Amino acid sequence: MNSENLIRRYVITGSRRLSNYWWASVVFLGAIGFLFTGLSSYFGQNLLPFLQVQNITFFPQGLVMSFYGILGLLLSIYLWLTIIWNVGGGFNEFNKKAGAIRIFRWGFPGKTRCIDISYSLKEVEAIKVDFKQGVNPQRTLYLRVKGKREIPLSQIGQPLTVEEVEKQAAELAKFLQVSVEGL
Incomplete structure (x- = not known):
């Protein structure tokens, strides 16, 4: 068995998705x-040529619009900082050669910026598949330790199809030589 078959790494996208941009x-x-x-209503002149604000008084409309602008x-x-920091991005690595599983994610800056969890392959009991249907369907794979x-x-x-989740679970369970639960 060559080393390519001994290590599997799945990249997790995180916050650098097109929808977030x-x-x-x-x-x-x-x-x-x-x-x-x-601001145009406060100064009484159009700061941008396509804005016509002569009908907007500063109090209360202009003040509220400025407030919404600052909040926005x-x-x-x-949102841009979460994209730059790639919050949630990382990888899942399953290494038969070293006998270890490594789950790595980027977080927000601070003490827990890097979330790096390692387990022995011997600690893995199963791969669990969880399906939640409804308005916001969720199809999640879990590693049960x-x-x-x-x-x-x-x-x-974007949730994966049921077939894709089942395929991923089966491949990973076969690689780790554990059972699949929840199917």
């Missing part, structure tokens, strides 16, 4: 629009 940009542009409208900018900064809780292996975002 889209929403961070939309919120930023909307916030700038609200803020410039509020703060939300946009938060002896005497410990279930560790999620799936990434957040």
Whole structure:
């Protein structure tokens, strides 16, 4: 058995998804629009040529629009920082050669910026599949470890099809030589 068959690594995307770039940009542009409208009403002149604010008084409309603009900018900064820091991104590594499982994720800056969990392959009891149907369906793979809780292996975002989840669970269970639960 060659070394390629002994190590499996699954990359987890995290917050660097197209939808997050889209929403961070939309919120930023909307916030700038609200803020410039509020400031234009305060100064009594159009700060942007396409804004016509002569009918907007500063109190209360302009003040509220400025407030919404500032809140939108703060939300946009938060979204962009999570994208830059790649919060939630990382990998799941299953290494038969070293006899270890490593789950790595990036978090927010601070003491827990890097979340790095390692387990021995001997501690793995099963791969669990959890299906939740409804308006917001969730299909999640869990790694069940002896005497410990279930560790999620799936990434957040667009839910996979039932077939894809079953295929991933079967491949991983076969690789780790453990059972699959929840199917």
